[in-house]
Amino acid sequence: MAEPLAHAASHDHDHKPHGWRRWVYATNHKDIGTMYLIFACTMFFIGGGMAMLIRLELFKPGLQFFDPQFFNSMTTMHALIMIFGAVMPAWTGLANWMIPMQIGAPDMALPRLNNFSFWILPFAFTLLLSSLFVPGGAPAGGWTMYPPLVLQTGASFPMLIFSIHLMGASSILGAINVIVTIVNMRAPGMTLLRMPLFVWTWLITAYLLIAVMPVLAGAVTMLLTDHFFGTTFFTAAGGGDPVMFQHIFWFFGHPEVYILILPAFGIVSEVIPTFSRKSLFGYEAMVYAVASIAFLSFIVWAHHMFTVGMPLAAQLFFMLSTMLIAVPTGVKVFNWTATMWKGSLSFEPPMLFALAFLFLFTIGGFSGLMLAIVPADYQYQDTYFVVAHFHYVLVPGAVFGIMAGVYYWLPKWTGRMYDLKLATWHFWLSAIFVNVLFFPQHFLGLAGMPRRIPDYAVQFTDWNMVSSIGAFGFGLAQLLFPYIIWKCVRSGERVGKKAWEGAHGLEWELPSPPPYHSWTTPPSDAVIARGAAH
Amino acid sequence: MMIRAKLAPLALAAAAASGFPSAEAESGWGQLNMPRGVTEISRKIYDLHMEIFWVCVAIAVVVFGAMIWSIITYRKSRGAIPDGTLVHNTKVEFIWTVVPVIILIAMAVPAARTLVEIEDTTKTELTIKVTGFQWGWQYDYLDDGVAYYSRLDPKSDAARELLSGIDPNTVDHYLLNVDHPLVVPVGTKVRLLVTAADVIHSWWVPDFGVKKDAIPGFVNEAWFRVDTDKPGLYRGQCAELCGRDHGFMPIVVDVRSKADFATWLKDKAAEQKHAAAPPTAPAATPAAAPADAASPPGATAS
Numbered sequence: 001m002a003e004p005l006a007h008a009a010s011h012d013h014d015h016k017p018h019g020w021r022r023w024v025y026a027t028n029h030k031d032i033g034t035m036y037l038i039f040a041c042t043m044f045f046i047g048g049g050m051a052m053l054i055r056l057e058l059f060k061p062g063l064q065f066f067d068p069q070f071f072n073s074m075t076t077m078h079a080l081i082m083i084f085g086a087v088m089p090a091w092t093g094l095a096n097w098m099i100p101m102q103i104g105a106p107d108m109a110l111p112r113l114n115n116f117s118f119w120i121l122p123f124a125f126t127l128l129l130s131s132l133f134v135p136g137g138a139p140a141g142g143w144t145m146y147p148p149l150v151l152q153t154g155a156s157f158p159m160l161i162f163s164i165h166l167m168g169a170s171s172i173l174g175a176i177n178v179i180v181t182i183v184n185m186r187a188p189g190m191t192l193l194r195m196p197l198f199v200w201t202w203l204i205t206a207y208l209l210i211a212v213m214p215v216l217a218g219a220v221t222m223l224l225t226d227h228f229f230g231t232t233f234f235t236a237a238g239g240g241d242p243v244m245f246q247h248i249f250w251f252f253g254h255p256e257v258y259i260l261i262l263p264a265f266g267i268v269s270e271v272i273p274t275f276s277r278k279s280l281f282g283y284e285a286m287v288y289a290v291a292s293i294a295f296l297s298f299i300v301w302a303h304h305m306f307t308v309g310m311p312l313a314a315q316l317f318f319m320l321s322t323m324l325i326a327v328p329t330g331v332k333v334f335n336w337t338a339t340m341w342k343g344s345l346s347f348e349p350p351m352l353f354a355l356a357f358l359f360l361f362t363i364g365g366f367s368g369l370m371l372a373i374v375p376a377d378y379q380y381q382d383t384y385f386v387v388a389h390f391h392y393v394l395v396p397g398a399v400f401g402i403m404a405g406v407y408y409w410l411p412k413w414t415g416r417m418y419d420l421k422l423a424t425w426h427f428w429l430s431a432i433f434v435n436v437l438f439f440p441q442h443f444l445g446l447a448g449m450p451r452r453i454p455d456y457a458v459q460f461t462d463w464n465m466v467s468s469i470g471a472f473g474f475g476l477a478q479l480l481f482p483y484i485i486w487k488c489v490r491s492g493e494r495v496g497k498k499a500w501e502g503a504h505g506l507e508w509e510l511p512s513p514p515p516y517h518s519w520t521t522p523p524s525d526a527v528i529a530r531g532a533a534h
Numbered sequence: 535m536m537i538r539a540k541l542a543p544l545a546l547a548a549a550a551a552s553g554f555p556s557a558e559a560e561s562g563w564g565q566l567n568m569p570r571g572v573t574e575i576s577r578k579i580y581d582l583h584m585e586i587f588w589v590c591v592a593i594a595v596v597v598f599g600a601m602i603w604s605i606i607t608y609r610k611s612r613g614a615i616p617d618g619t620l621v622h623n624t625k626v627e628f629i630w631t632v633v634p635v636i637i638l639i640a641m642a643v644p645a646a647r648t649l650v651e652i653e654d655t656t657k658t659e660l661t662i663k664v665t666g667f668q669w670g671w672q673y674d675y676l677d678d679g680v681a682y683y684s685r686l687d688p689k690s691d692a693a694r695e696l697l698s699g700i701d702p703n704t705v706d707h708y709l710l711n712v713d714h715p716l717v718v719p720v721g722t723k724v725r726l727l728v729t730a731a732d733v734i735h736s737w738w739v740p741d742f743g744v745k746k747d748a749i750p751g752f753v754n755e756a757w758f759r760v761d762t763d764k765p766g767l768y769r770g771q772c773a774e775l776c777g778r779d780h781g782f783m784p785i786v787v788d789v790r791s792k793a794d795f796a797t798w799l800k801d802k803a804a805e806q807k808h809a810a811a812p813p814t815a816p817a818a819t820p821a822a823a824p825a826d827a828a829s830p831p832g833a834t835a836s
Contacts, residue, residue: 061702061709063694069778142775148750149733149777236751242734243749276608277616285627307736307773308747309728309754312653316646323638327631333597334630340604342617358601366590373641375575375648376583378745379568382736382773447565448740450773453781455694457710458703462562 016516024119027111028516029096030413032118036093037406039121041482043085044399046129048475050078055437055471061458071454072140073132079143083260084167085125087394090402091263092117092174095202097413099178101507102196104187104528106517109180117173124166131156131163142452144253145220147234147245151227161224168213175209178202187506187522193284194532196505198405200287201266204294208255208262211298216252219245243308250301258297261361261393262290264401265332268354270505271404272336275351276343277502282335289328289335296325306377315374322372326365333362348500349423353404356396356431364392367442382452385445391438396431403430403481410485411499415513416492418484426484429477436470505531569740572764572789576743578648586641593637652743655755658725660718666728666735666748666772669779673716676727680802686782687711694782710769715786717802719795721762728754733777739770739785747774760789 017025026032054074057065066074096114100107108114132138136154139145145160153160182203186195195203222233223245232238234245273280280286302310302318310318336358345351367389371377380386403426411417440463445451449460456464498508509527510518523531570580608614663674670685686694690709693700702708718724728737730748738745742758760768770785790798 062698062700063696065696067696067778068781072775072778072780140778146734146775149775152733152777236749240751242751277610278618279621281620282622282627305747307745308749309752312650315649315653319645319649320642323642326638327634330634331627331631335627337597337600337604338620338623338626340601340608342614342620343604343608344610344614344616345605345608346610355601355605359598362594362597366594369590370583370586373582373586373645375579375645375652375743376586378652378743379579379583379740381745382738382775443566446568448569448770450738450771450781452775453771455702455709455781458708459562459565463565 026115026118027107029100029108029111029114029518030514030516032108032111032114033093033096033098034413035118036089036096036121039118040086040090040093040402043081043089043125045478047078047081047086048478050074050081051471052475054078055468057454058456058464059468060465061456061461063455066454068454069137069140072142072452073138075452076139076141076143077128077132080128080139080164081125082394083143083256084164084171085121087260087398087402088167088171089121091202091205091260092171092178094198094263094267094402094405094409095174095178098409098507099181099199099202100185101412101510101514101518102199102505103182103185103190104506104519104523105181105185106519108177109185110177113173114177117170117177120166120170120173124163124170127159127166128163131159134159144246144249145223146249147223147226147242150223151235157227158224161220164220165217168217171209172213175206175213178206179210182206187519187528189523189525189528190506193287194528196266197269197280197283197286197290198263198266201262201269201290204290205259205262208259208294208297212252212255212259215248216256219248219252222248243305246305246308247302250304251298253304254301255294255297257390257393258293260398261401262294264357264361264398264404265290267401267405267408268336268357271350271354271408272339272358274408274500274502274504275348275354276340276345278339278343279504280335281338281341282331285331286335289331292328293325296321296328300325303372303377306374307381319372319374323369326369326372329365333358333365344502346501348407349420349427350404350408350500352424352427352431353400353407356427357400357404360392360396360400360431360434364389364397367392380445382450383445384441384449384451387451388438388441388445391441395438396434400430403427406485408500409507410488411492411495412507412510412512412514414489414492415494415511416488417495417499418488418492422480422484422487426477426480429480430474433470433473433477437467437474438470440464440466440470571741571743572760572766572768573742573758574761575648575652575758576741578651579743582645582648585644589637589641655725655757658723658757660722661725661727662716662718663727663729664716664737664748665731666737666776666783667731668733668777669772669783670712671716671735671737671783671785672731675799678799678803680799680806682714682802682806684712684714684716684786686784687713690784691782707769709782710771710784710786712784712786715767715788717788717790717795717798718760719792720760720765720789721792723757723759726756726758728756734774735772735776735783736774737770737785738773739768739787741768741770742787745773765789765791765794 016022057071134155136156139153139156139160141150141153182199225231226233226235232240234240234242269280269286300318300322303322306315371380371389407423444460444463449456495512497511506523568580568583570577661676663676665672670683672683674681689705690711693702693705728746728748730750735748736745737748744756744758746754746756766789768787772780772783
């Protein structure tokens with residue numbers, strides 16, 4: 001009699017492996033999500049450390065610390081690590097954790113693929129980072145890898161190419177998993193237009209990933225054969241075309257910037273309603289705006305290369321299509337503002353980060369609009385103005401979006417509340433220093449400082465010093481982040497199902513922390529309706 | 535951060551009103567904006583830049599104003615009750631989709647006009663071929679048999695070494711000075727044929743409103759006409775990452791009166807004719823300069 005009972009009991013129990021096997025053989029969406037997030041955080045600090053070295057050298061004119069080649073390696077590696085190592089894996093980590101919970105599914109659709117897509121990443125970045133120690137140093141041709149310069153890379157060249165192949169493979173597998181999960185695993189009653197915005201933005205992001213990562217893989221493969229096998233895709237002397245690389249690269253690269261930011265739109269669209277105690281304004285418009293932005297992202301790529309000497313008609317087309325992106329982006333900003341309008345606002349850390357996102361991403365949007373004006377772009381192109389622009393959309397944009405997401409869902413994941421006071425400190429230090437860091441870079445660029453230079457004319461000294469001080473402050477403030485999480489996991493106060501008063505959505509219908517297999521039985525229609533965003 | 539977001543444009547505006555110091559000014563704090571420059575095109579670009587800037591400021595005042603108003607007024611701590619009915623309003627949503635479209639069209643029209651002017655490379659009076667190489671520029675006066683190289687001046691070159699011990703502040707125009715500047719006349723439509731010998735560079739002089747990529751295998755066109763009353767030295771830098779010494783290949787343009795230029799060109803032509811061969815390259819020729827011998831020589835290397 002005892003045996004069948006014991007068997008039943010063990011069925012209740014999760015069949016999870018323990019010890020190192022739990023992680024290496026992981027197929028559970030939460031375990032894999034956690035690994036993605038830890039990996040992203042590690043890369044954030046490595047890439048951030050490189051940024052600190054860059055700002056250290058730029059603190060004053062003259063070369064004090066590094067050879068220019070090493071400096072170029074730092075700017076190149078900083079970008080690759082932050083984009084492919086920090087921001088993208090952080091989004092995949094959040095997708096892993098949240099999508100099954102938000103759509104009423106037990107797990108991701110393809111758990112073994114999920115394991116594989118994560119475990120590719122440590123290999124990709126070990127390969128990339130170890131290029132720092134090979135003859136000739138790490139890649140120094142910029143993350144955009146423009147030929148012919150990138151073909152001058154030393155022994156690290158194939159390491160660069162193959163690490164990008166690996167990152168791309170990982171992203172594509174992750175994206176397939178997200179799409180299959182969202183399309184097939186929604187609970188009955190979770191119609192597409194009931195899905196939370198985070199799920200929507202990720203669905204669209206996943207399609208963008210599948211569309212453009214192969215393009216990048218193709219471009220870098222052509223670089224590889226140009227370097228080793230005598231092809232001349234991008235070499236003018238052999239009948240090739242160096243500008244063609246830029247077209248191919250940015251056909252990947254522009255959707256890529258939306259890959260980095262769309263999930264942040266999703267998170268902000270969850271956080272602002274929660275802490276405004278009001279539903280998201282214009283839910284459907286928000287979904288359509290994201291879809292339009294994703295579509296437009298495919299037809300604006302050449303605005304990254306207005307100075308290469310394109311025909312007039314092409315420049316006009318790319319100017320107009322780029323300006324058009326301001327319309328759906330504007331709709332989003334207006335809808336977030338309208339969500340707060342006549343709400344009942346409170347300012348917990350996730351809301352603070354979402355608000356900073358709203359203000360500072362909008363500033364990045366304004367400089368983006370300025371950059372679209374082709375004649376003006378001739379002056380902005382490849383200066384610190386551009387550096388300021390994309391850091392405004394990526395740091396207080398994408399990174400603050402990630403912070404908002406982590407602070408929003410951390411109590412759900414751990415079942416514990418973190419130190420709100422300390423997290424508020426983290427917010428204010430980040431928000432102040434990020435502006436000290438990046439706002440002066442607008443001035444530097446307009447005054448004529450090119451980007452990617454290790455040393456500069458003396459009239460650029462003052463604002464560079466300010467920028468560097470901002471960088472050190474911002475960098476130090478980020479150390480609070482892992483400490484707050486660690487403290488929360490160890491000794492945070494227990495929270496119930498619904499960690500935030502105004503929260504809606506299926507994830508808040510599960511206990512905190514949620515069970516190992518999130519929704520073993522699908523939620524009822526009533527529960528779904530209660531959680532729906534509108 | 536909200537205060538900064540609001541103040542920064544004001545600071546820019548104040549600076550705009552007071553007139554910007556030129557790129558040559560020594561103090562860095564006042565360097566906040568794009569130079570107006572010394573050509574008609576550069577001024578048109580500056581005006582476009584300021585127009586779009588003020589449009590952004592105006593939108594920012596409205597949008598940030600609404601956000602700040604909400605943050606201050608609709609606080610839970612002040613007892614704000616959420617208005618649950620406010621979730622959708624077709625009329626408002628239509629307006630804030632259409633109004634931006636109108637603003638954008640209003641911006642696109644003057645931008646397109648200026649762009650058409652910039653792209654008009656007809657009726658030029660002097661043609662100079664500009665070839666970027668690692669790391670300097672070659673200037674070739676195609677019709678006059680004058681050609682020479684232009685590199686970072688020796689003083690900056692000494693000071694820019696790692697831990698050189700030379701204070702950059704003591705070097706005249708640190709990193710913005712060259713041994714042989716490009717010489718052009720005022721009031722003349724000068725056409726540049728821009729190309730490169732090894733990797734991609736970009737020829738940029740902010741005061742002319744000209745930035746054009748120098749690409750091996752391509753010949754790009756650009757032009758400028760400096761105001762008759764604005765002779766002088768104008769400085770710029772390579773704007774496209776081109777390897778180790780990307781930060782150390784400045785551009786200096788010496789704009790002279792037409793008469794002075796004619797004299798200079800005649801003397802230079804005579805001097806170069808005197809020398810046995812056509813312009814021999816300095817120690818490192820463009821073709822030999824690349825750090826990596828495997829890199830292919832540019833198709834249009836001179």
